[in-house]
Amino acid sequence: xxxxxxxxxxxxxxxxxxxxxxxxxxxxxAALTSTSVSMSTLASDTAANYIVQFxxxxxxxxxxxxxxxxxxxxxxxxxxxLLDFTDVDLEDDGVDLVLAAxxxxxxxxxxxxxxxxxxxxxxxxIAAGSVVTIEVGTNASSxxxxxxxxxxxxxxxxxxxxxxGTFGDTGSIxxxxxxxxxxxxxxxxxxxxxxxxxxxxxxxxxxxxTNGADLDAGVAGNQIPGTKITVSTNADDGIDITVKDLALxxxxxxxxxxxxxxxxxxxxxxxxxxxxxxxxxxxxxKWDAGNNYVTDDESKTYWDLTTxxxxxxxxxxxxxxxxxxxxxxxxxxxxxxxxxxSYTDTVTFVATATF
Amino acid sequence: MARNLICSFIILAFLCVGxxxxxxxxxxxxYRIQSDSLNIGGLRQASTNYRMEDTIGEMATDESxxxxxxxxxxxxxxxxxxxxxxxxxxxxxxxxxxxxxVTIKNHTITTTTNAESGYTTNIKDDGNLRDGSNDIDNxxxxxxxxxxxxxGVATSDSGVDIVTNSGNNASALSQSGQSIALNSEPVFDGxxxxxxxxxxxxxxxxKAGSYSHIVTFTCTANF
Numbered sequence: 001x002x003x004x005x006x007x008x009x010x011x012x013x014x015x016x017x018x019x020x021x022x023x024x025x026x027x028x029x030a031a032l033t034s035t036s037v038s039m040s041t042l043a044s045d046t047a048a049n050y051i052v053q054f055x056x057x058x059x060x061x062x063x064x065x066x067x068x069x070x071x072x073x074x075x076x077x078x079x080x081x082l083l084d085f086t087d088v089d090l091e092d093d094g095v096d097l098v099l100a101a102x103x104x105x106x107x108x109x110x111x112x113x114x115x116x117x118x119x120x121x122x123x124x125x126i127a128a129g130s131v132v133t134i135e136v137g138t139n140a141s142s143x144x145x146x147x148x149x150x151x152x153x154x155x156x157x158x159x160x161x162x163x164x165g166t167f168g169d170t171g172s173i174x175x176x177x178x179x180x181x182x183x184x185x186x187x188x189x190x191x192x193x194x195x196x197x198x199x200x201x202x203x204x205x206x207x208x209x210t211n212g213a214d215l216d217a218g219v220a221g222n223q224i225p226g227t228k229i230t231v232s233t234n235a236d237d238g239i240d241i242t243v244k245d246l247a248l249x250x251x252x253x254x255x256x257x258x259x260x261x262x263x264x265x266x267x268x269x270x271x272x273x274x275x276x277x278x279x280x281x282x283x284x285x286k287w288d289a290g291n292n293y294v295t296d297d298e299s300k301t302y303w304d305l306t307t308x309x310x311x312x313x314x315x316x317x318x319x320x321x322x323x324x325x326x327x328x329x330x331x332x333x334x335x336x337x338x339x340x341x342s343y344t345d346t347v348t349f350v351a352t353a354t355f
Numbered sequence: 356m357a358r359n360l361i362c363s364f365i366i367l368a369f370l371c372v373g374x375x376x377x378x379x380x381x382x383x384x385x386y387r388i389q390s391d392s393l394n395i396g397g398l399r400q401a402s403t404n405y406r407m408e409d410t411i412g413e414m415a416t417d418e419s420x421x422x423x424x425x426x427x428x429x430x431x432x433x434x435x436x437x438x439x440x441x442x443x444x445x446x447x448x449x450x451x452x453x454x455x456x457v458t459i460k461n462h463t464i465t466t467t468t469n470a471e472s473g474y475t476t477n478i479k480d481d482g483n484l485r486d487g488s489n490d491i492d493n494x495x496x497x498x499x500x501x502x503x504x505x506x507g508v509a510t511s512d513s514g515v516d517i518v519t520n521s522g523n524n525a526s527a528l529s530q531s532g533q534s535i536a537l538n539s540e541p542v543f544d545g546x547x548x549x550x551x552x553x554x555x556x557x558x559x560x561x562k563a564g565s566y567s568h569i570v571t572f573t574c575t576a577n578f
Contacts, residue, residue, distance in 0.1 A: 038435035042576065051435070152573070179575040180440040184462065186570055188449035188484060188491070190556055192563035232559045236489060322559040355563050 030057035032171030034131070037161055040139065040146075042178035044155065047078070047146040049137030052161070058169045059128035063103075065165040066119040068134065070147075071175055073154025076136075077112045078145045083136075085110035087143040090119055091133040092126050096141065118165075126167075149177045156181040192234065196241075196351040199228040200291025205332050208257075208343075212267060212275065212333035223292040226329035227349070228284070231321055235353035238317030241326060242309040242350045243278060249305060250276040250332060252341030257332055259304030266299055267331055276332040277302030278347070280314035284325055293329035302331065309350045439467040439545070440476075440574040447552060452491075454558040457499050457523045461551045464572055466542055472577035473539045476548070477532030478508065478517060479571050484554070486564030491554060493527035499553040504561045508570075511549040512536045525553045532573060539577075 032054040040049040052068060060066060070076055077083040085099045088110050103109030103122035111118045117136065126132065137146040150159075155177045163171045203225030233239045250257040260277035262269045270277075279293075279300045286294040303312040315326045328349075443463040452458055468474050483490035484506050494507035497518065507525025510517045516533035517526045526533070536548035 038437070040435060042436045042438050042578075174439070176438045176440055178436070178438050178578070179573050180438060181571055181573045182440065182442040182464075183445060184442055184570045184572070185446045185567060186449065186484065186552060187446070187565065187567040188458070188554060189451045189565055190486075190561050190563050191451055193559055234559050234561060234563045236562045236564070320559055320562060 029168035029170065032056060032163055032169050035163070035171045035173050037173045037175055039149065039175075040137070042149070042176065044149055044152045044177040044179065046149050047137075048149050049135070049139040049143075050147055051139065052134045052136075052163070052173070053131065054163060054171055055129065055131050056126060056167065056169045057128060058167060059130060060121055060124075060126040060165075060167040062121055062123050062125055064121050064125075064167040066132070066163070066167060067116060067165045068118075069116045069162040069164065071150060071155065071158040071160050072115065073150040073158070074115060074175075075148035076115055076117060078148060083112055083145045083147065085112070087137060087140050087145045088112070088117065089133075089135040089140040089143075091131075091135075093130050094133070097124060150175075152177060152179055152181050156183065190234065192353065192355050194233045194235065194239070194351065194353045195231065196349070197230045198349065199230070200226055203227060203291065203330050205330060208332050208334045208338075210272065210333055210335060212270075212331045223288070223294045224279075224329040224331045226287075226291055226293045226327060227347075228287060228291060229315075229326045229328060229349055229351075231315075231317075231324050231326070231351050233317075233351075233353040234320050235355045236319070237354035238319045239315070239321055239324075239351055239353045240313060240317060241315035242352070243303070243305065243312045243314055243328070243347060244307055244309040244350065245305040245345050245347045247307050248345075250343045250345040252339070252343045255339040255341055255343075257334060257338060257343055259306075260302050263304045264301040267302060270302075270333065272335065274333065274335050274338055275302075276330075276345070277304055278312065278314070278328055278330055279303075280326055280328045282315070282324075282326055284327055287327050293327055305345070305347060309348070434469055436576070436578050437467070437469045438474075438574070438576045439465075440572075441465045442572060449552060449554055452554050452556045452561070454502050454556050454561075456501050457553055457555045459523075459551055459553050461549050463547050463549050464536060464574075465545045465547050466536065466538075466574055467545045468576040469541050469543065470576035470578045471541060473541060474537065474574055474576045475534055476536040476572055476574040478528065478535040478550070479530055479532045479573070480528040481569045481571070482530065484566045484568045486562070486566045489562045489564055489566075491556070491561065491566055493529075494525045494553075495527065497524055497526070499523045499525050499555050501555050502557060503555060504557040506552075506554040508535075509551040509553065510535045511547075511551075520549070520551045523553055525551075528570065535572070 035054040038051045085101055090097045090099055090108060098107045099110040100107045103120045105122050106124045107122060108124055109120035137143050159174050161173045161175055205225060229241060231239055248256050249259055257276045258274040260270055260275045261273050279302045288294055314328060447460055447462055449458050449460050466474050491506045492504045494505040499505040499507055507527050508517055509520035509525050511520055513519045515535055515537055517535040518524050538546055
């Protein structure tokens with residue numbers, strides 16, 4: 001029984017030690033400290049010696065690796081696989097470690113590729129807390145070749161030197177060549193705008209006759225009532241204005257006056273039929289204070305009004321508009337058989353901006 | 356004996372004063388001596404296989420460090436060149452532009468270098484602030500005015516091509532570099548320059564859309 005108690009007590013102690021974080025023999029990855037990189041010249045696309053230094057909290061165990069991965073575009077091996085371990089020094093707390101192409105015993109392997117240098121331990125180790133210094137180029141004890149710095153454009157895209165490896169510690173250092181560049185993408189939004197205002201929303205055609213308004217050219221006082229449409233938009237492809245009405249057209253209950261029968265057509269072409277139609281113009285020179293369009297032009301084209309707006313396009317814009325005015329006039333005529341009454345219609349203008 | 360000691364002390368004191376006076380940046384129209392010291396010897400030597408410059412007689416030379424500094428003392432001591440250039444953001448959204456006010460947004464650029472003659476940072480763009488074939492006009496009169504379609508930048512620095520920030524003043528950007536920050540001396544503690552972007556639009560005359568362009572900063576350290 002006493003034995004069991006002792007065993008359980010020992011187990012509890014061990015678990016407690018682990019819980020308290022007391023030392024036990026497993027490597028722990030950590031962030032490298034005191035990381036730095038210096039170059040003999042910062043000039044872009046220029047040969048340079050490099051010194052990379054860091055403190056490893058964990059150290060490197062036997063068979064461990066330390067990998068320096070330089071930012072893209074850095075020519076680590078001087079272009080043609082020329083730079084090798086003889087151009088590299090690896091120091092542990094200021095003491096040179098022996099390097100060769102491949103690790104063997106206490107000799108560390110040092111492999112150089114286009115963008116990386118990998119150190120591989122054979123049996124050698126680096127103690128936790130050691131300062132590791134790596135010199136690459138003619139600053140190494142036997143070095144006679146140099147790395148080549150990134151171009152400015154390459155450096156802008158990637159300026160991080162990463163330090164990794166199986167030893168577990170990691171770190172990164174930014175490298176800046178000279179000149180150094182950085183981009184900022186500036187953006188802004190311009191919201192779409194569209195406005196439409198009507199002036200003269202109750203045009204009265206008065207008492208109709210068989211000719212409609214007298215539109216003979218040159219006759220003073222000729223006019224038709226109308227509506228002025230004012231539109232604004234910042235639409236890239238401008239604004240269209242169409243028009244439609246209710247199903248019955250100009251009507252008095254079940255009775256109605258027919259739409260223009262020649263579509264589109266001049267008023268003169270409506271002959272002696274019932275006709276109700278709309279014309280439009282972009283010039284307001286003949287627009288009076290009473291919202292009448294004074295016209296002396298019988299060649300103006302009239303459209304019929306249907307319940308579908310797309311049938312009658314009275315303005316086709318092509319770009320931004322700032323307080324653009326379009327003038328629409330209404331005309332109607334009857335025949336001897338048109339039923340007496342008070343006729344009305346609700347006309348709807350539709351402004352469509354294309355952004 | 357005492358008089359000799361006093362005289363020696365005075366001479367030594369003058370030498371110290373003289374040395375500190377000489378160890379200073381000297382320049383004229385034609386030259387600039389960044390640093391100098393008073394020693395007892397030194398020479399540039401060369402042969403087929405080597406070239407060497409040395410000094411003899413300097414006092415208190417060596418490398419020393421602490422938690423907060425690293426000192427390499429001596430006339431021939433040289434630190435490796437250093438440059439750090441960071442921009443506080445890689446994207447800046449001016450938001451929805453207005454015709455009733457000038458939109459102003461900013462970011463910073465921070466430069467640190469031990470270059471003897473400091474640094475110069477230029478700014479350029481890849482074309483106007485644009486949405487396809489539509490663009491926001493560059494400011495033409497030096498001031499972005501609410502209700503006018505105008506866009507430009509200003510800087511917290513002075514003595515550069517880009518106008519110093521004040522009110523709504525701004526300079527037009529172009530695809531050619533214009534200086535926006537500089538210092539003629541080394542900058543060891545990170546010099547911060549603020550870049551201001553200012554824009555306004557014209558009601559109905561500035562087309563709706565999402566506008567953007569790329570602004571590039573180029574920092575050249577002058578070693």
